Amino acid sequence: MTGHGPSTHSSDPDHAPSPDVVVIGAGPAGCLAAISARRSGARVTLLERAHFPREKVCGCCIAPRGVAVLADAGLGHVLTGAARLSSVRLASRRTWARIERDSGVALSRGAFDALLVRAALERGVQVMHGTSATIGTDGQVRASCDGASWTLRPAACVVADGLSGRSLDEHPGVSWRVSRTSRIGLGAILPPGSIDLGRGEVLMRVETGGYVGAVHLEDGRIDVAAAIDHEVLRSNGPARAMLGWLGDSVRNRSAIEAARWTGTPWLTRQRTSLALPGILVAGDAAGYVEPFTGEGMSWALASGHAAGCLAATMVQDPGCWVAWPAVWRDMLKHDRWRCRLVAQLLRSPRSVHAALVLARWWPTLAARLARTIGRPRPSTMPGQEPTP
Ligand SMILES: Cc1cc2nc3c(=O)[nH]c(=O)nc-3n(C[C@H](O)[C@H](O)[C@H](O)COP(=O)(O)OP(=O)(O)OC[C@H]3O[C@@H](n4cnc5c(N)ncnc54)[C@H](O)[C@@H]3O)c2cc1C
Incomplete structure (x- = not known):
């Protein structure tokens, strides 16, 4: 500051x-x-x-609703340098589906x-x-x-x-x-290039014991944040758990091992x-x-x-x-x-896997899934007129 x-x-x-x-x-x-x-x-x-x-x-990730609240409060300018998010890659086990949608911005x-x-x-x-x-x-x-x-x-x-x-x-x-079923949060910021991730893409991987998300920040660094069962974290430690979950998306293993992982309360x-x-x-x-x-x-x-x-x-x-x-x-x-x-629903990676297989072959289902995981709202983005 x-x-x-x-x-x-x-x-x-x-x-x-x-x-x-x-x-x-x-x-x-x-x-x-x-x-x-x-x-x-x-x-x-x-x-x-x-x-x-x-x-x-x-x-x-600041969702379209958050972007709209900021704009309404006359604070839209704070997002000027934020990275725009236009798709979500949802993955579980070896299956994935990409959902094109306005996912707000990352900052x-x-x-x-x-x-x-x-x-x-x-x-x-x-x-x-x-x-x-x-x-x-x-x-x-x-x-x-x-x-x-x-x-x-x-x-x-x-x-x-x-x-x-x-x-x-x-x-x-x-x-x-x-x-009683609460998970804890875990996160770190990784150097650019540590994970295979497109610009403007949110990567979400659902695995047994939780899920992890990754996104490019405004300066190219990569934010990784997870919700994880306490037991999984205790028995693996943060870096090993995240290496396992991020799987073949990892480009720089030592960056993940060296990262400063921080946890949250329940x-x-x-x-x-x-x-x-x-x-x-x-x-x-x-x-x-x-x-x-x-x-x-x-x-x-x-x-x-x-x-x-x-x-x-x-x-x-x-x-x-x-x-x-x-x-x-x-x-x-x-x-x-x-x-x-x-x-x-995410507590069952098997159901997520099945939903993803279906979504790859049935794009209207993917669109419906996109609506479920975050209801996009009309938003005023920096440099963009409000959508009707
Ligand atoms: C793993 C994970 C991933 C997430 N991903 C997203 C995401 O992608 N998008 C999203 O919108 N949200 C996400 N969230 C949620 C988001 O981080 C929180 O909802 C958000 O930070 C809540 O804001 P807040 O202002 O209520 O609290 P906070 O941001 O926690 O701010 C509280 C502030 O209070 C201060 N404070 C605490 N105690 C005192 C005290 N006694 N006196 C003075 N100051 C004090 C703290 O230092 C802190 O700065 C995620 C959360 C987790 C755990």
């Missing part, structure tokens, strides 16, 4: 006026929440534990999240990097950075601290329900409560479903935008936090169920 570390603190945080809205976490959900609340007139502080730019385990999380933070700064959001936050049962936000800590008393707080977020740990009613989960007086939970922090359809960031952007608008309303009307769970469910319920269903 362009030098916005702790130096963006007010010189004396203890005596600075509390903002109207505090957002915890500067991923896609938190950035959109901060920008939307600011646009609605609130004074907003965005607290982020990490120092940017930072990479993250993610497939890095590294290092670049995407930093660009969103820059947009927030440009719109007047106070951003504090390297700052970890928790919310007490009294609703006050305790922030800490480099050994200093201080308290904020906002009218509204948006929690967007992702899958590993712990800022609500003190609230017993807001725990996680993790699916993926499929749901918060037991999405709102409390003064607090709204958005993005992955509200709940997540396995990533096969590549929509997590789109959901995070959409829910962050809605949470930011509601948080700004809470400044004048504190009671309206009660609306949030219904707003969140109306926005995402159907997409999450579709995604859950797809994740369940």
Whole structure:
């Protein structure tokens, strides 16, 4: 990021006026929440534990819906340098099928999240990097950075601290329900040419114990992200598991062995409560479903935008936090169920193999499959008119 570390603190945080809205976490959900609340007139502080730019385990594909949310929020420009995705190669065992479809764009999380933070700064959001936050049962936000800590008393707080977020740990009613069959995420960024992959192509391979996706990033590097059974990862280790799954697509074995593989917590989960007086939970922090359809960031952007608008309303009307769970469910319920269903079908590589064999000979089935694994929406792409 362009030098916005702790130096963006007010010189004396203890005596600075509390903002109207505090957002915890500067991923896609938190950035959109901060920008939307600011646009609605609130004074907003965005607290982020990490120092940017930072990479993250993610497939890095921003689906057409996410592209559309960004365009609607006046943020389409952040995707200017992104790589456009026009096909998906779905493979299992020795069979594969290519599906031509608008699959959105790919952008590294290092670049995407930093660009969103820059947009927030440009719109007047106070951003504090390297700052970890928790919310007490009294609703006050305790922030800490480099050994200093201080308290904020906002009218509204948006929690967007992702899958590993712990800022609500003190609230017993807001725990996680993790699916018994949940997998964990695994990812790395590989040097250009490490995998046999076309430009603009998303490679998805479904194997026993999970699936892996690969895509070219904006600078030619290759992002690899997988959802994997814990047992498979434990017995093989990340590099061996990925070499096995990527199979004959591997062009540079030693790059995969030398890569810095990073894991995530359990993926499929749901918060037991999405709102409390003064607090709204958005993005992955509200709940997540396995990533096969590549929509997590789109959901995070959409829910962050809605949470930011509601948080700004809470400044004048504190009671309206009660609306949030219904707003969140109306926005995402159907997409999450579709995604859950797809994740369940993928548990059987034999069925996927059979579907692929059929799809190669029956292209209309492939088109139907394409609709199932991600519902394309009309989108405004950089340099492209919205499709009717
Ligand atoms: C293997 C895998 C592949 C995926 N592939 C895709 C894909 O191709 N397309 C897609 O759209 N989605 C994909 N996703 C999902 C996507 O990564 C997430 O849905 C998305 O990052 C959610 O955004 P968020 O803003 O809710 O949370 P995050 O992006 O996780 O951001 C949370 C932020 O909060 C910060 N934070 C945490 N705790 C605190 C604290 N206490 N105080 C301050 N800051 C804190 C963190 O540092 C982080 O920056 C994938 C996920 C996985 C695991």
